[in-house]
Amino acid sequence: MAKNKSVSGTLLYVFFLLLYILILGIGIFYGLGKAWTFAEEYEEAIPTKVMDAYIADLNENLYDESIAQTIESMPHEFQTNEEVAALVQEMFSSELSYARTVGGDGENSIVYAILCEGSPIARVTTVRDQSKAAETEFGNLPWIIEREEFDFTGLYSSMQITVPQSYAVSINGHYLGSENLIETNIPYDVLTPYYKDHPNLPTKVTYRAEHILGHIDPVIYDDLGNVTTIDPNRDDSQFIRPIDTNIWARLEAFAVGFADPYLGYSSNVVNPDVGYANIERFLYPNGELAARLKLTRDGYEWAHTTSYRFEGAQLTNAIALGDGYYSIDISAQTVITYPNKGDNGVVHDNNGLRVLVVDYNGEFKALSVERYMIAQS
Numbered sequence: 001m002a003k004n005k006s007v008s009g010t011l012l013y014v015f016f017l018l019l020y021i022l023i024l025g026i027g028i029f030y031g032l033g034k035a036w037t038f039a040e041e042y043e044e045a046i047p048t049k050v051m052d053a054y055i056a057d058l059n060e061n062l063y064d065e066s067i068a069q070t071i072e073s074m075p076h077e078f079q080t081n082e083e084v085a086a087l088v089q090e091m092f093s094s095e096l097s098y099a100r101t102v103g104g105d106g107e108n109s110i111v112y113a114i115l116c117e118g119s120p121i122a123r124v125t126t127v128r129d130q131s132k133a134a135e136t137e138f139g140n141l142p143w144i145i146e147r148e149e150f151d152f153t154g155l156y157s158s159m160q161i162t163v164p165q166s167y168a169v170s171i172n173g174h175y176l177g178s179e180n181l182i183e184t185n186i187p188y189d190v191l192t193p194y195y196k197d198h199p200n201l202p203t204k205v206t207y208r209a210e211h212i213l214g215h216i217d218p219v220i221y222d223d224l225g226n227v228t229t230i231d232p233n234r235d236d237s238q239f240i241r242p243i244d245t246n247i248w249a250r251l252e253a254f255a256v257g258f259a260d261p262y263l264g265y266s267s268n269v270v271n272p273d274v275g276y277a278n279i280e281r282f283l284y285p286n287g288e289l290a291a292r293l294k295l296t297r298d299g300y301e302w303a304h305t306t307s308y309r310f311e312g313a314q315l316t317n318a319i320a321l322g323d324g325y326y327s328i329d330i331s332a333q334t335v336i337t338y339p340n341k342g343d344n345g346v347v348h349d350n351n352g353l354r355v356l357v358v359d360y361n362g363e364f365k366a367l368s369v370e371r372y373m374i375a376q377s
Helices: 002-044 047-060 065-073 081-092 130-135 189-194 245-266 272-280 288-296
Strands: 096-100 109-116 119-128 143-150 156-164 168-171 181-187 203-213 219-221 307-322 325-337 346-360 363-373
Touching: 047 096, 047 109, 047 119, 047 143, 065 081, 081 203, 156 168, 156 181, 168 203, 181 189, 189 307, 245 272, 245 307, 245 325, 245 346, 245 363, 272 288, 288 363
Parallel strands: none
Antiparallel strands: 096 109, 109 119, 119 143, 156 203, 168 219, 181 203, 307 325, 325 346, 346 363
16 A cells, blocks of 8 residues: 555656646746847847948949939039949949947937948938837837938049149030139249239139049140140249240350350450440340449459450250240350469359340340359259
């Protein structure tokens, strides 16, 4: 009898043990299901997940209607819609990224900046998807894109260029006009001393063009309509046309003829009256230079030098100023002996003469002279 009771007790224990295990298993399974559900909801509720998908889709579909509308609304007077679209697509082929920016409350809305090579091109607003509230068990609502606002103005560049007033500049076949001018009447650096007396000398202008996407080089046309380039390392003499060969030959003859009597007169060696008579035929009658040289004759009555020798001269540059006026540069070599100086007082000079001349009755006459020393090579 006692044995039967022991077996019954054992069976009852096993029954309750199995029941406990079953209940515990159901509880664990239920708990795991809840945990899994929570994990799924939590993952869907990560804010960056929707942005990762958005960037992937943007990389896959580089152009859509909203981008097209944005481009059409942007000023781009030097580029067509198609050209801008092509540039945007090309830029989109670079790595796109996103970063959180100002806006949104952080709990139910977050704003991100879309970046192309580090430059912002759009703002995207994400919000909690309230339509999923009934489908979530733990209240972890996923995020969705509420609004996207493209703005490519951060990709704009501008161009500013200074050219002679007679030149033309175009971008993508669009010529810059008066509406693009920001400065006029800019003197040529090499003509600065002459504008007061020659107001019709050529000048430069500065153009500025805005709303250009991408890197675009302007096309420059000279006054004959030829495509040209500007050397930033040269002065404005690059814009001045070379002197006609016949005029150059006449100026060259004047330069060689003028240099010797002028430097000889200035050396204080020759008799001042004789020296002035030698130079007078090269001077503009009653001009500033003629008057100045006459005034110096008294000062030349006593000599500072003992000998002067002229060794040659070359015309090195000539600029036409209009109305028969020219600015010429002469390089002239002389040997002068000074008393009471070392090396027997002998000095070899390479003289620079900048002479303003005018075509007067078929001959060039000097109006003024600026003297400078040229470094020995």
